[in-house]
Amino acid sequence: MCNIKKIWLALEIGNSQLHWALFNGEILDFTWDTEYLPESVISQLAQCQTLNNLLLAIFPLHQRTEVQREQKEILAEAFFSSPPLFLASVVPSQTTLWQTYPNIRVITLDQIPLRGVYPTLGIDRALALWGAGKTWGFPMLVIDAGTALTFTGADDNQCLVGGAILPGLGLQIATLGQKTGQLPLVETPNSASLPTRFALNTPEAIQSGIIYTLIAGIKDFIEAWWCLFPEGKIAIKGGDRTLLFNYLQTLYPAIASHLIVELNLTFWGMREIAMS
Ligand SMILES: Nc1ncnc2c1ncn2[C@@H]1O[C@H](COP(=O)(O)OP(=O)(O)O)[C@@H](O)[C@H]1O
Ligand SMILES: CC(C)(COP(=O)(O)O)[C@@H](O)C(=O)NCCC(=O)O
Ligand SMILES: [K+]
Numbered sequence: 001m002c003n004i005k006k007i008w009l010a011l012e013i014g015n016s017q018l019h020w021a022l023f024n025g026e027i028l029d030f031t032w033d034t035e036y037l038p039e040s041v042i043s044q045l046a047q048c049q050t051l052n053n054l055l056l057a058i059f060p061l062h063q064r065t066e067v068q069r070e071q072k073e074i075l076a077e078a079f080f081s082s083p084p085l086f087l088a089s090v091v092p093s094q095t096t097l098w099q100t101y102p103n104i105r106v107i108t109l110d111q112i113p114l115r116g117v118y119p120t121l122g123i124d125r126a127l128a129l130w131g132a133g134k135t136w137g138f139p140m141l142v143i144d145a146g147t148a149l150t151f152t153g154a155d156d157n158q159c160l161v162g163g164a165i166l167p168g169l170g171l172q173i174a175t176l177g178q179k180t181g182q183l184p185l186v187e188t189p190n191s192a193s194l195p196t197r198f199a200l201n202t203p204e205a206i207q208s209g210i211i212y213t214l215i216a217g218i219k220d221f222i223e224a225w226w227c228l229f230p231e232g233k234i235a236i237k238g239g240d241r242t243l244l245f246n247y248l249q250t251l252y253p254a255i256a257s258h259l260i261v262e263l264n265l266t267f268w269g270m271r272e273i274a275m276s
Helices: 039-047 051-058 061-070 072-076 092-098 123-136 169-178 202-228 241-251 265-275
Strands: 007-013 018-024 027-034 085-089 104-106 140-145 148-154 160-167 233-237 259-261
Touching: 007 092, 007 265, 018 265, 027 265, 039 051, 039 092, 085 092, 085 123, 085 265, 092 104, 123 140, 123 148, 123 233, 123 265, 140 202, 140 241, 148 202, 160 169, 160 202, 169 202, 202 241, 233 241, 233 265, 241 259
Parallel strands: 007 085, 085 104, 140 233, 233 259
Antiparallel strands: 007 018, 018 027, 140 148, 148 160
8 A cells, every 4th residue: 555645756857858756665656758847837736636636747648547557546545735856957947947846855966975076967977876876886887878978987985986978869860960961860760770880871871870989989988997997887777778778789798788777777866865
């Protein structure tokens, strides 16, 4: 039986979309993604009288039967105050919008016990690294294949080693389409079959260039990580994790076999903060 008092929401605001999790105490019940919500919807959340109404407001229409099925027990129950919403955002304008939520808990870098962080380190990177390290151990390197692709590592002392930031898969494709005179906007590849390396048409040349250099770059960072920490662990998250992992598996199976593929790393980090 679900205890409604223990319900809390986690919201990670990325540069492409919102990532949500519904927790019951330490237990992650389920997760979903949405687009950014209109300001009018956000400001109405305070008026929701039940969790059912709240979830319906923040859940995309086409997925509503799913939330209703999974949350039958919770949905029946009423509550009179908004559940805590732990927020980790790397989009300041979005952070501002969510300040109107009555029980908002904005997570800041100083709440994460990771050592040696620099002031402008992305909160998503710090949380994902903390969540991964606390779950699987340190040293840990997190690869986030999101809007930006990031590498973020910490050593055995839970101290930030550092990392790197580059445009993610979608951004690389979009930039070529938008900032050039005659390159098309190609589809994001969605199958694990590798593009032709030496392509004889423009879309395939773009796909080849982006995919092979991304995979080569990821491999290079992983090898550099293992030079520093031969026993170091590696986890990969983000919207493009599966695609990139599948390519890595085809090209470098020995490397891929060491990767932890886990969508919810940031939520594990948020749970550490919320429960402490
Ligand atoms: N519904 C979606 N909206 C946006 N990006 C998506 C979606 N589904 C998959 N993606 C892929 O995920 C990447 C964004 O990753 P994600 O982790 O969602 O980003 P962020 O956390 O930065 O918002 C994009 O490059 C895109 O290829
Ligand atoms: C690097 C990021 C843009 C990644 O954002 P995302 O792709 O997850 O939306 C974000 O973590 C950020 O704004 N970081 C601040 C700079 C830094 O981490 O050094
Ligand atoms: K992210």
